Structure formats: C-alpha cells, structure tokens
Amino acid sequence: MSFSLPDSIREELLRLSFASTGYSSPNPPVACVLEDANTGEILSSASTRIYGGNHAEREAYRILREKFPTGKLPDHNAYVTLEPCSHYGKTPPCIDLFIEEKPKRLEYGWKDPNPLVSENSGLSKLSSLGIEVVQNPALAEISSHFLFGFKTRVEKKRPAFLLKSSLSKEGHFSSGSGQREKISSAESDFFLTMLRAKVDAILVGPKTVQVDEPGLDFRISEKFPQDLESLRSDWKKIKSNLSKSTPMRTGPSESGNSEVGFSKLRDRKNPAEQSPFFGFSGFLQELLKYSNDKELFRLHFENQKDYQPIRVFFMPEEDLVPSSFLKKQEEINSGISKKSCAFFLDEKKKYSNDFLNKLRELSDSKVVSISFSDSISVSDLGKNVLKILGEWGMNLALIEGGNFLYKTFSSLVSEEDAILQIRSGTVSIPKGILPEWKGEFSMDWTVDIGLDHWEVWRSCSQD
The missing domain is CATH 3.40.140.10 (Cytidine Deaminase, domain 2)
Incomplete structure (x- = not known):
C-alpha cells in the first residue's frame, strides 16, 4: 500500500x-x-x-x-x-x-x-x-x-525549547554598553513576531528586563506586509545537510575558547518515522513558509488575544526593575484581557511585599522563587525552570537574550530543541559580548532572510 x-x-x-x-x-x-x-x-x-x-x-x-x-x-x-x-x-x-x-x-x-x-x-x-x-x-x-512540543511535555515533563540569538556581523549579541541595541532586520522581525504567536512561553533574563524593558507579547498591524512578498523566493534558498560544514566561530565554548562556539560537527542520525528536519528545526521551516500566507496572517491578526504566549521574566534586584517595565506589562495584560506574565525571583535576594504583590497581580500568582546563584549548577536551574513550565502546560518555549539564559539552557538542548542564530549582514559591533553556549552542536540548515543570515543548530550528542 x-x-x-x-x-x-x-x-x-x-x-x-x-x-x-x-x-x-x-x-x-x-x-x-x-x-x-x-x-x-x-x-x-x-x-x-x-x-x-x-x-x-x-x-x-x-x-x-x-x-x-x-x-x-x-x-x-x-x-x-x-x-x-x-x-x-x-x-x-x-x-x-x-x-x-x-x-x-x-x-x-x-x-x-x-x-x-x-x-x-x-x-x-x-x-x-x-x-x-x-x-x-x-x-x-x-x-x-x-506535535513535538506536546510529545516532549508528556514524555519529559517539560516543553521543547528554542534558544534564539541575534548577532552582529562579528558574532556579538550585545556591545555591553547597557543600552538597547537593534540587530535583526525588519524582514527577520516579521517572522520572529509570528514566532511569538506559535510558542506558549517566552523567557528573558534579568539584564534584558533591566535594559530593554521587553513586552514579549504577540502584536501585528492590520496592514499585511506587502513588501515582504519577495521572501517567498528565499524559501528556495534553504540548504540542508550542513552538519559537515566548518565549525561556526561565534562564541566561547565550554572550555572558554572564544574562537569556537560550536564544535565537533558530525553527521546526525535521524529518528525513525521523522523527517530529516523535525522538532523546532522542522517547525521553523514551516514558520517561514506559512507566516507569509495572507489568509493565515489574517487569522492571526483577528485572533491576537488567543495567540498570546506567557511572558516569563527572570527578575533582577527590585531597585533595578524600571517602573515603566511593570507599567508596560499591566498595559499588555489589559489589552489582551489576560494576566499572562510569570516571574522567577532569585531566592537569595530580598523583595518588598508591595513589589511581590504587584508581580502576583500581573501574573495570577505565577511568581516563583528559585536560586540563580552558583550554589546549583546552571543545568539544574534550567531543568527546574523547564519542569515548572511543563507543569503550567507549556508545549513550546522560546528563550531569548543574554548569557545567563544561554548558559542555563544550552547544555540541555536535546533532539527536539534547537538554537536559532540570526546573523546580521549590516549591523557591526566590533567589540562586544559573545554567546556562551554549552555543548556540541551541528548546523541543520541555513537561509538568507532579507539582510540577515539564519542558522539552525541542533545538539549532536545523540548517536
């Protein structure tokens, strides 16, 4: 048959x-x-x-x-x-x-x-x-x-996750100046906005909260981006089977060598009954294909309130949290008629009752104290956070921004997870901060999106 x-x-x-x-x-x-x-x-x-x-x-x-x-x-x-x-x-x-x-x-x-x-x-x-x-x-x-996110949550009690980083031409995700910095192009931003509608949770670290005051909500305008129609042709440029390529030189490896961020590339065996690109690697290809569909775009525009992820923030010390950040979260919640925030607090830091009550009000009490310190390994911190997200019913999680989160979660990347690096072709940060990935990864596929170069990396530790 x-x-x-x-x-x-x-x-x-x-x-x-x-x-x-x-x-x-x-x-x-x-x-x-x-x-x-x-x-x-x-x-x-x-x-x-x-x-x-x-x-x-x-x-x-x-x-x-x-x-x-x-x-x-x-x-x-x-x-x-x-x-x-x-x-x-x-x-x-x-x-x-x-x-x-x-x-x-x-x-x-x-x-x-x-x-x-x-x-x-x-x-x-x-x-x-x-x-x-x-x-x-x-x-x-x-x-x-x-369906890989659902399968991961049922079998591993955690969501599948995507680590995303926007990099300058030199491979830096930040200059370290403490100022907001725009790296990815408008074309990439369109797809990354649609990605927010597709995940159940978006996570950012304490430095991002302090410097960028992120919203993290899914929001699109009624005007369909006609100028992005040309991106349909970019889909044909995706190249597969790149696991034999020269290691990409982006950030420090676990050994601390700043020359090699991804090492020991080798062929990856594909699981039975799955396509060569599965999990987040396969899903991102579907994202590029279907986000630019007018009918599907309209569907997402008309149902924005139902496509909202939980916005998950690792919080800095209380006096480093801008009041405008909390006001922004309140306004977003009001606009979508949901208290869709969650907060992880460092259990070794002190927070006032007024501050804690404000966070609980924004989040339907999804406020969790957990150790950020070196008293536990970063992988244990990541496992604990992912377990909590699984208990909240999260199937897919997007992890953005900063070496605190890169180090915490990259060592946990499994076959259904992925790392998305978006390297700018125009933005230069000659001196800055390199992403600190922990683990061995191979490139699954790559594609040019406007002025940016997208690369999807997967763990190559599974044989």
Whole structure:
C-alpha cells in the first residue's frame, strides 16, 4: 500500500497544524481532514480548537454534519496527525466518534504519547468494525514538525525549547554598553513576531528586563506586509545537510575558547518515522513558509488575544526593575484581557511585599522563587525552570537574550530543541559580548532572510 498523501490533503493538514500551534495548548495542535472515499474531494477539515473546545476530529465531523445533518455520511476516509484519543477529558473520546461515523479508512501520523491513550488505544476497536487503520509515515512527518512540543511535555515533563540569538556581523549579541541595541532586520522581525504567536512561553533574563524593558507579547498591524512578498523566493534558498560544514566561530565554548562556539560537527542520525528536519528545526521551516500566507496572517491578526504566549521574566534586584517595565506589562495584560506574565525571583535576594504583590497581580500568582546563584549548577536551574513550565502546560518555549539564559539552557538542548542564530549582514559591533553556549552542536540548515543570515543548530550528542 502507498503511504503517500494527496498534495491537497497534505497542504491542508500543514496549514491547519500551523494555525493551531500556539492556539490549542496545552492540547496538541492536531489537524484532521475528511475525504470523499470515491472522488478524493475534501469534505471538511479542522484543527484543534482553543483549550476546552473540540479536538480536530470532532470539529471536522461537526462541520461535515452541517452539510449532512442526518443519516449516514458519504463514504469517506479520515486523515489525522495524531492517534485519536480514547479517554474522557474536556471532550468525549474521539475514537467513539469514529466508531459512530464509520470512515472507510483512518490514517494517522504519530501514536499518542499520553499514557491514557497509549495504554488503552481504541484503534483495535476500529479495526474490529472493518475500518482500515493505517499509520502513515507521510502524516508522521507533519506530526514531527508540529506535535513535538506536546510529545516532549508528556514524555519529559517539560516543553521543547528554542534558544534564539541575534548577532552582529562579528558574532556579538550585545556591545555591553547597557543600552538597547537593534540587530535583526525588519524582514527577520516579521517572522520572529509570528514566532511569538506559535510558542506558549517566552523567557528573558534579568539584564534584558533591566535594559530593554521587553513586552514579549504577540502584536501585528492590520496592514499585511506587502513588501515582504519577495521572501517567498528565499524559501528556495534553504540548504540542508550542513552538519559537515566548518565549525561556526561565534562564541566561547565550554572550555572558554572564544574562537569556537560550536564544535565537533558530525553527521546526525535521524529518528525513525521523522523527517530529516523535525522538532523546532522542522517547525521553523514551516514558520517561514506559512507566516507569509495572507489568509493565515489574517487569522492571526483577528485572533491576537488567543495567540498570546506567557511572558516569563527572570527578575533582577527590585531597585533595578524600571517602573515603566511593570507599567508596560499591566498595559499588555489589559489589552489582551489576560494576566499572562510569570516571574522567577532569585531566592537569595530580598523583595518588598508591595513589589511581590504587584508581580502576583500581573501574573495570577505565577511568581516563583528559585536560586540563580552558583550554589546549583546552571543545568539544574534550567531543568527546574523547564519542569515548572511543563507543569503550567507549556508545549513550546522560546528563550531569548543574554548569557545567563544561554548558559542555563544550552547544555540541555536535546533532539527536539534547537538554537536559532540570526546573523546580521549590516549591523557591526566590533567589540562586544559573545554567546556562551554549552555543548556540541551541528548546523541543520541555513537561509538568507532579507539582510540577515539564519542558522539552525541542533545538539549532536545523540548517536
């Protein structure tokens, strides 16, 4: 039997998966297509709704039942990126829906890692009813680009994460002057803005809070960026299989050698049933492809409040926190009608009750005291933070800015995570601060975006 997917169905599943990412969490961004078994026509399609709403399968059948309110549905096949659930949650089991509606064939991508499903799969029930059940590797490839965060949270109790750094031509992310510095281009900023809509949490360090007073919210204007239409052609420039390239010279290695930031490049073995680019490496390619889609852009613009990440701040000492920073967070919360902040405080520093109460008010009490100091290893700090994010239901996290966070999280990069380096072709910082990455990494792919050069790096410690 062929395991290919019709182009129209593949494209629909990709678009729906992209739309659902950052919207459905903590539920996975599943996509479902129902196809006429005789003609191949798409009868209906849907993705998982906002948490508490329909899963993709139930939404697709709801739409189809609007066309055929009563009686037996036309003979149809179902394509879904994740094995249908077989347990009660916010909604009834999707497997019961397939038993009721009886598609001719069900094709799915990934097995559901949720123990409630994996230990009590309902697929055998479908087979016993004469419904053909197929795990399709072509569907699994789509799953590997969108469902990896959910899988990571279920299996590792933490989100998948992306470490992002914007670098000057010389490889510096900051001059160290204590002033705000703009490095990435407008073209890169467009995609990075859309990236904010796709992750569940964005993390920045104490120096960033002090100097940049970041907002971190997802916000786009109604005017579609027509001047970025040319970026469609840049998609064709992506080059793969770069793990044999010369090591990139950007920042200090674990040994402290400032000449080599990424070392010991070697071929990386790809996991079974996944594309060569999976996890964040695969997702970033989809981001470049679909962010520039007018219909999807409009969807995100109209639903900005539902695509907001939790803004996670590692806080400096109280007297170093600008009052304008706290005011900005209050205004953002008011605009999106959510208290979407979280704060990590150094447990060895003192904060006034008034200050703590203000943070709790901004964050629905997501205020956590944790040790920033050298009394614990940076990797232990990172593990503790990621565990907390997992408990909050975060599937995907974006980590930005500063060696405090680079050192804390880079040693934890696993196969589903990635490092995104955006090197400017125009901004020069001759003397500055190099990123301090901890670990061994290989380059997955690279592409020119406007005046910037994007590079995606992955851990090469897995054999």
